[in-house]
Amino acid sequence: MSTEDATGECNCQIDPFDISSHVATILDDGDIPLVSVSIEGKPNISRTSVHQGQSTCEFVALSHVRSQNLILDGTSKCSLQQLQSLVNELLQSKILLSLSTTLPFWIDTICIPEDHRKQTATKKIKRVFEAADAVLVLESSLYCQRPGSISDYIAAIRCSPWTKRLWTLQEAALAKRLCFRFHNMVVLLDDLTISLEATEPVTAVERVLRTENTKEVREKLDCLDLLDADIKSLFAASTNVSHTSAKDMVKEDKPEVAPEAYWNGTKKLHLRSILRLGYLSLPRFYLIRDVNENSESQAVMEQILTLYNTEYGAGRGMKTSMSKEMRLEPPKGTVM
Known part of the structure; x- marks a missing residue:
């Protein structure tokens, strides 16, 4: 997918009320809404239940910096089709194995409504990312890059705005598989680690920190x-x-x-x-x-x-005394 595809505009609007009403019903039932798109471009809202980190169906959670204008608004058929295409690439690249040819996905711009249900849906985000079969990071600065080496991939991720946000790290911390979409391919973070260790010596201290x-x-x-x-x-x-x-x-x-x-x-x-x-x-x-x-x-x-x-x-479970005394301080030299 090209950078233009990721940031371009489209006029083939969908009915937001139709989608939001399905999402609302699922949230009211205590479940988690998921999105999938047919070959014809018709969106479908399904549901999953999560128990102890396990989902009743396979799905992918999308992580992104919300201020970036990618194809993440879900207001057009084209944008939804592009999102579905990105998710399906995880199957085509063998990052995920499934009998299905299309996997549903979760994204906040569609699955978290802007009404009284927002707080309830937001509280379920941790469960969503923990239960997802993979977390796919969509970051505009990575779309533009075609790294030539493992070190280039790592440097691009490290310098991206996605790594500077707290909530994106919270989402990624729970991921079973953490993937990043670059201009020409999807990269699994674990694969980058394995490839780097195969080409560069790892000290005992580094190995402990990575384990x-x-x-x-x-x-x-x-x-x-x-x-x-x-x-x-x-x-x-x-x-x-x-x-x-x-x-x-x-x-x-x-x-x-x-x-x-x-x-x-x-x-x-x-x-x-x-x-x-x-x-x-x-x-x-x-x-x-x-x-x-x-x-x-x-x-x-x-x-x-x-x-x-x-x-x-x-x-554990008691209230801490942080409200009376803020005892956490950053290490000397830390820039906040």
């Missing part, structure tokens, strides 16, 4: 979930902040917001930056983090583990 111990990773994810919940709880009452953009909060001149909102906003950004570093410490993201983030993320994760293991111990 995924299921129990340790689960413990880290649990602690990161607790920190995320505390951050959301801590700032839930700060309604002024929700109407103030991050750009306004961090600009150098005096912000045109109330002092309390400005303080809360900058502190929230600070804590979310720490949370992002915590996710980057996971072995899965070894190739994604840069040289500085390599050491910083490990140090931050140690602080998070210390805080929540001390706070919870055998009694």
